[in-house]
Amino acid sequence: MLKRRNQLIASLFIFSDLIVTYISLLLAYYLRFHLPTLKALFEIQHIPPLSDFIKWGYMASIGIIWMIVFHFNGLYKAKRGHSMIDEVFSIISSVILSTIILLGIIFFYRKPSYDISRSLIIIFFFLDILFVSAFRVSLRSFLRSLRKKGFNQRNVLVVGAGELGVTFLRILKKHTYLGLQVIGFIDDDETKIGKEIDGVKVLGNLDQTSAIIEELLPDQLYIALPHWAHKRTVQILASVQKECIAIKLIPDLLGYVTLKASVEDLDGLPIINISESPFDGWNGMLKRLMDVILSIVGIIVTLPLSLIISLLIKLTSRGPVFYQQERMGVDGKPFMIYKFRSMVSDAEEKTGPTFAQKNDPRITTIGSFLRRYSIDELPQLLNVLKGDMSLVGPRPERPLFVKQFRDQIPQYMLRHKVKAGMTGWAQIHGLRGSSTSMEKRVEYDIYYIKNWSLKLDVIILLLTLIKFRRLIENAY
Structure with a gap:
């Protein structure tokens, strides 16, 4: 279910990116060859037919290049909680690379009688960045507003009802636009089982995790156990591997994180930076x-x-x-x-x-x-x-x-x-x-x-x- 939802959202963004990109190309053609100011500036003698720019092969090439580059830049991954500013910069870098590839293909395959307008490509480049960014930010904002109203929610189980788990719950309640709804805690503390913590019930102990997952069918499982419960964390990870659920681990670093933490990758080995400056990148x-x-x-x-x-x-x-x-x-x-x-x-x-x-x-x-x-x-x-x-x-x-x-x-x-x-x-x-x-x-x-x-x-x-x-x- 979760995978299908992600695929639906990704398909929506792919479709919108292509439509907006094609609109940018058509608008660039109009501005370059039909806007009186630019016509006078470039002293246009001959206006190439629009058909030169909307040929099936040409449009298909643009669509394929844009989809591939956007995909490898992570623009079709789930983005809940990610900064919109980071997404805009990813769009800019993606459009730059896509345009360079397109120009290379045009130069390599162009006919002697056909010369693409460089000024049109420049106009298209800026329009595409502007329109794709604006549309994506608008769509992301719309999806966030829907989640705030209770739509497009993902049900979450949290393993660990201690300080770490409760902190995670409060963060989710503060950021309702994420659309993550905690439906229950799982904890080995017998005094907590059956009781509510900040409005969320502790459903059972850690040995019952698989049974609770099969009963409630949550979308995601967050493991928020203290660092001294490492063995129990390993046991939980082993027991839920057969379940069809997204599993995420929250490291117990509350006592150590001094600034904003981030995860680095060293040849597949995750490294947590607990004091990263917010002014990097x-x-x-x-x-x-x-x-x-x-x-x-x-x-x-x-x-x-x-x-x-x-x-x-x-x-x-x-x-x-x-x-x-x-x-x-x-x-x-x-x-x-x-x-x-x-x-x-x-x-x-x-x-x-x-x-x-x-x-x-x-x-x-x-x-x-x-x-x-x-x-x-x-x-x-x-x-x-x-x-x-x-x-x-x-x-x-x-x-x-x-x-x-x-x-x-x-x-x-x-x-x-x-x-x-x-x-x-x-x-x-x-x-x-x-x-x-x-x-x-x-x-x-x-x-x-x-x-x-x-x-x-x-x-x-x-x-x-x-x-x-x-x-x-x-x-x-």
């Missing part, structure tokens, strides 16, 4: 793209202000305009952070490395103003442009202080799994400066890393501007 590229664009805009917009500040610093105190200081960045790699100098030269010559304090005598007159309004941090836009920092992320600390905090604060070093930022989740909540709790700042930083999205970055940037007055209250 496409996410990192998108975040970096936003950093580059906004930092360039920021540098240009603030250039007049930066020139005025530079002049004031030179006129009011001896020493350089800019101040460089070593900070610890992503993966513990040090980098030099840039600031407008706000203290007297050689401020730490006598005191050594220390945090700035309120009414610190080392701070210059203009430096006090710069620090109060965080203007001294404007040069860090150069750090962002270079790639040392990001616009949003945990604030970087000096290596000397990192050595102190790493032994005092649990999970402190997880902050260095991502790039340091000019502003962050902790900062917009008023947690900045030596007077605030470092433990609390680390807590907020880890929350940001675990829940990161481009949307969250944009929210933090907007709140940084909106809450500017509140942010400067603790700045000195």
Whole structure:
């Protein structure tokens, strides 16, 4: 039953991809040869007949190439719980490869009298990415809305009613769009059998698993036993192999997973990464793209202000305009952070490395103003442009202080799994400066890393501007 449903959904996507691709080709033909603007731009003398582009062999070739490439890129696999952004990028890479293959075939088999329009292929390429992505996202959203309403549900049995199994149940209840309905627990704890946990009944013990499966005919079986019950996990896997059911194993890593976990494949051997940065792959590229664009805009917009500040610093105190200081960045790699100098030269010559304090005598007159309004941090836009920092992320600390905090604060070093930022989740909540709790700042930083999205970055940037007055209250 489950396999038939997957095949039905896959068939729906194959059909829709082909239809949308053919529509993209026809629309590209119309835009290239019949849109007045493009006709005038390319000075079209001869319009090839539409029949040249909708020949049976030509259309069949497109269909076969697109289906094969999309299939091997995993676009026809079950995608419940997968990110739509990842799917869009898979579509882009698939269309790129499919178009290259198509161009190769056209070039190899074309007749001397027939020349395909390169501009038409370019238009078709962009239209196909746009339309296929839009249609798939719309279809995925529609399927998710159906699951939220109780349609297209898959019944799930969970082996293990302990912390891991209950956590899994609560996640499914939170994400109803997945369409996974837990119909029962199976557990060896006699005190739980027959009782309900979060509205789901414990149906029996582990020895009754096969009988319960044959009676209820669930679609999927999730094994969520604690790590110390490894032998029982092996026994369950052996006993249910003869059942026609999808079996999935949830590893007991709740006490060990620090960030988002992922599974890597090493020549068939699954390896679980328990502290993977959320900025690997496409996410990192998108975040970096936003950093580059906004930092360039920021540098240009603030250039007049930066020139005025530079002049004031030179006129009011001896020493350089800019101040460089070593900070610890992503993966513990040090980098030099840039600031407008706000203290007297050689401020730490006598005191050594220390945090700035309120009414610190080392701070210059203009430096006090710069620090109060965080203007001294404007040069860090150069750090962002270079790639040392990001616009949003945990604030970087000096290596000397990192050595102190790493032994005092649990999970402190997880902050260095991502790039340091000019502003962050902790900062917009008023947690900045030596007077605030470092433990609390680390807590907020880890929350940001675990829940990161481009949307969250944009929210933090907007709140940084909106809450500017509140942010400067603790700045000195």
